[in-house]
Amino acid sequence: MAKRIVGLPEDFDLNIAEESVRDEPVRIGDFLDDFPVAARPAAPRPGRRDPPPRGGDEPRSTGPAALPARVDEPPGEKEPPRAPQQRKVKPRRDPTQKAKEVAAPKKPPRKQINMTPETLDMVDDLLRYIQMYSRQSDTKASEMFHAIVLAAFQAKKHLDLSDVPRRGQWGSTTAKNFPVALSQAFTRAIAHAFREKRELDQ
Incomplete structure (x- = not known):
């Protein structure tokens, strides 16, 4: 069996010139050099800009600047200025006020009665009598x-007004006697209603 020789063979030679080794290092080619590379377009070089003109080179105007021509509007076509419109704002209603209005009960209707001084004295005397001799001292x-009207209303069907004369003019005798005649008619009607009720109860 032949013996294997270790190392480079005896006839191996780099074949490098001594001048190239002495002057500069050897440049060994790269494997990328074997493939062609597409040529890239050269970047455009910036163009040369002309310097701005100096202040002394600009032409100077000796006269005033020309104003634009004014165009007059024909009469009657000019629109008058409009007044600014004010937006109407509706005041907001307070919800608490509405609740108070809903919650507040309606007042009962009232009727005013005009009395003469004599009638007013009789009313006061009659009221004191009721307060003194009834069980309700604060009537x-x-x-x-209400009690007087209720008694007259219950006897309404027995009320005969045929004997009550007309009042006539104010201040006359018939006008003064009209309340008396009316009270007598109510008295007869209430008495008739009382007798009828007593007969029904027996």
Whole structure:
């Protein structure tokens, strides 16, 4: 069996000139040099700009600047200036005020009665009598009037007004006697209603 020789063979030679080794290092080619590379376009070089003109080179105007020609509008076509429109703002209603209006009860209707001084004295005397001799010492005038009207209303079907004369003019004798005649008619009607009720109860 032949013996294997280790190392470079005896006839191996780099074949490098001594001048190239002495002057500069050897340049060994790269494997990329074997493939062609597409040529890239050269970048454009910036063009040369002309310097701006100096201040002394610009032409100077000796006269005033020309104003633009004014165009007059024909009469009657000019629109008058409009006044700025004010937007109407509706005031907001307070919700608490609305709730108070809804919650507030309606007042009962009232009727005013005009009395003469004589009639007013009789009302006061009658009210004091009721307060003194009844079990309710704080009876009010409205309650007394309610009772009188209730008694007259219940006897309405027995009320005969045929004997009551006309009032006539104010200040006349018939005008003064009109309340008296009317009270007598109410008295007869209430008495008739009382007798009828007593007969029904027996």
